[in-house]
Amino acid sequence: MLVTWLPVYYPSQLEKDDPKLYANNVRRLMASEGNLILSDIGLAEKRIYLATLNEDTT
Numbered sequence: 001m002l003v004t005w006l007p008v009y010y011p012s013q014l015e016k017d018d019p020k021l022y023a024n025n026v027r028r029l030m031a032s033e034g035n036l037i038l039s040d041i042g043l044a045e046k047r048i049y050l051a052t053l054n055e056d057t058t
């Protein structure tokens with residue numbers, strides 16, 4: 001496993017006032033630093049997708 005320590009992220013006043021904005025900005029920064037692709041799919045959608053895959057193989 002490779003661990004990358006990022007500098008502490010200090011939220012702006014806008015981010016302090018809007019936790020979702022803060023979370024999205026931190027998420028975007030981590031994805032950028034890790035060369036990862038972001039997805040807006042949620043847990044519920046992922047479960048439906050995985051269930052569909054399992055149905056196709058039976």
